[in-house]
Amino acid sequence: MGEGEEHAFDRQEERETSYGSPGEREIDDCTPGTSHVVPSSKGDDMIEEPKSGMEFNSFEDLFSYYKQYAKKCGFGVMTQRSERSEDQSVRYVTIGCARGGKARIKTSNVANPRPTGKTDCKARINALRVDGKMQLTTVNNSHNHVISPQKSRFYRCNREVSETVKRVLDTNDLAGIRLNKSYGSLVVGAGGFENLPFLEKDCRNYIEKARHLRLGAGGAGALRDYGW
Structure with missing residues (x-):
């Protein structure tokens, strides 16, 4: 997994589907979580807001946690940077909001440019492998754009056909x-x-x-x- 690699996330464009509800859109909106815990998908369980010092047994556990946290808060996530050790285990990783980075025009038609929806959002977590565990070193939970938890299911990272x-x-x-x-x-x-x-x-x-x-x-x- 190299620098800039995305974990199957949004194409940063809105599009209505051909069936039914006008609310059926693929979107990129995000909203900052204001509480320290948010409801999880498992009934009364809560998801703790990420903070420095939190530890996870593996990169997969870390990514799963942050993805679920983001889904409940209402934003998509992507792996922005990573480094691997000689044994190919993830040594360091930055996972951030899918709207991080500079906006790019996704068409060569200058008369009808299509912005990607990137807002250079700085919300992200950094984690380092310490004694076999992934430990959060720095955390930024602030977004520079509006988000909506009700729209989380439209993010590519949260969509799955079973x-x-x-x-x-x-x-x-x-x-x-x-x-x-x-x-x-x-x-x-x-x-x-x-x-x-x-x-x-x-x-x-x-x-x-x-x-x-x-x-x-x-x-x-x-x-x-x-x-x-």
Whole structure:
């Protein structure tokens, strides 16, 4: 994992999906947490606000914690910088708000520029491996932009199409059922858009890749090799 590597995070653009609710958007808004703990996804459990000195057994535990904290506060995260030891374990890492960094124009069309949504946000955590554990050394919990916990599910880092849903999408696609119909049934089954951890766009991306791989050699085996 090199410097600037992103852990599957936002493309920094808004886009309405083709199905239903006008609120179904992929967005990049973030909002600063003002309390020292925020509710977790596990009932009454709380997530402590990051602070210097906190320790985690591994980089994976650290990243999982910060990702869940960010999701509840309402911002996306990305790995901004990392260094590895000779044994390839993470020695040092900076994980920050997905809106960190300078804004860039994502099109060559100067008449219609599309900003990335970056705001040079400085919210981040730095961690160093000490005695086998990842220890937070410096923490900045202040964002320079507005965020909304209610919109956390639209961040790419918080969206996931489960294996069960993928099987449903594959089966329906092979049966000739249009994707918007499949997605609509998933929405109904979940009790609303807000209860789905993915967007129609994510389903469409999966199906497009699945169709491409079905046409190539390997079929289902290629799908597995591709990671879907």
